[in-house]
Amino acid sequence: MISVQEALHILQQQVVPLRRETATLEQAYGCYLSEDVHAPEPAPRFTSSAMDGFTVRWGDCCAATREQPVTLRIIGESQAGIPFSGLVEAGSAVRISTGAVVPDGADTVIRREDTRENGERVEILALGTIGQDVRRQGEEFQAGDLLLRRGSRLGARELALLAAFGICGIPVYVHPRVSLLITGTELARPEDVTIKPYQIRDSNSIMLTSAVKDVGAVLRSVIHVADNLADTIDGINQAVAADDAVILCSGGVSVGQHDHVKEAATAAGFSQLFWKIKQKPGKPLLACRRGDTLLFGLPGNPVSAYMCFSNYVRPVLAALQGTASVARSLTACSPQRVVNKGKRTNFIRVTVEERPNELAVIREMERQGSHMLSSIVDADGYIVLEPGEVLEENGLIEVFLF
């Protein structure tokens, strides 16, 4: 049995070439950038007004007050999408709307509220500084400036920035493809109303399907097999043939006579990276590699499967998309003393109460059984305690959030 650190180290050493592609704006949602992206043009694209009102030459009306307004001649309009083509000469003003081009000659915008219109003339009632309410070309970005770094996750805000620059062919890492192999003769589908008293419902399929999607990977197929060596080998071979980046097996990875995943992986040409980690839950986790495909044998117990996914598979799926991690951790305080009395590193599920301007508070879940889904559903994350380690009352510890 190896330690948690050794297992993580072995996985970090797995250099698998990252696949890249060019995505459209719609396809790129949730992807990670595979290159830095620079501004192809300045932003704003042109000098425009930030307000509805009039654009003027500051020198004409800098002395204007409500008591002694300055009157200017209205010579036209600059509308968003319909610019004014003339020149703003001394003594004149152009009506302007928010986002419209500031015409040549003008340098300042006066809000409509600070003017009084009178036919073809406008009285300027107040004026602040030169250049007020003008959005200058290139004030946010110059052509060539860095917009987004490689590894940035593309969500609503980032995609808006790319769209604003007309960047529609986006260099991204390909979402890794994953297939699931669910083993277990005792399993019934959740919707099966004829479930026998000695069967259990397959909850790992939907749990792992959803967890894979959460990380931004693509689930390609789910295969169900009974605890049978030939079918397990066949299931693994099907996933290999489809060139999936990761194969996740559920169950059949311990030492029972009906546990076939380890032998099946070897028969399908995989080499073992490790099997069995000194941890609770998830002791019998198996990791193998064949070419650029990684195979994980997750323990069948639902909590063990989920904890192994969170701690080992999720970082791998993140790394395959060019990002370090997709999980969040924080430092929290425990009002209770927590002890690991066992002989294995313990992933203790906890609730986390986050408080404004104070440290978060954790509480150990009472139920920690690896068959008890409530231990992950009602918890917010987990802490890691080594054998014999004590977290003292009011002690601080890092919590890994689900």
Ligand SMILES: Nc1nc2c(c(=O)[nH]1)N[C@H]1C(S)=C(S)[C@@H](COP(=O)(O)OP(=O)(O)OC[C@H]3O[C@@H](n4cnc5c(N)ncnc54)[C@H](O)[C@@H]3O)O[C@H]1N2
């Ligand atoms: N003699 C030993 N027995 C066991 C050991 C050991 O060291 N020596 N390790 C135990 C530990 S720890 C774990 S964890 C389990 C892992 O066993 P397997 O990976 O072989 O999983 P199964 O035996 O197939 O199933 C275990 C458990 O989980 C239920 N299960 C399986 N698949 C699903 C599913 N898709 N959805 C919901 N529940 C599932 C299954 O019915 C069993 O109850 O081994 C211990 N044994």
Ligand code: MOO
């Ligand atoms: O390690 Mo197993 O995951 O305790 O139940």
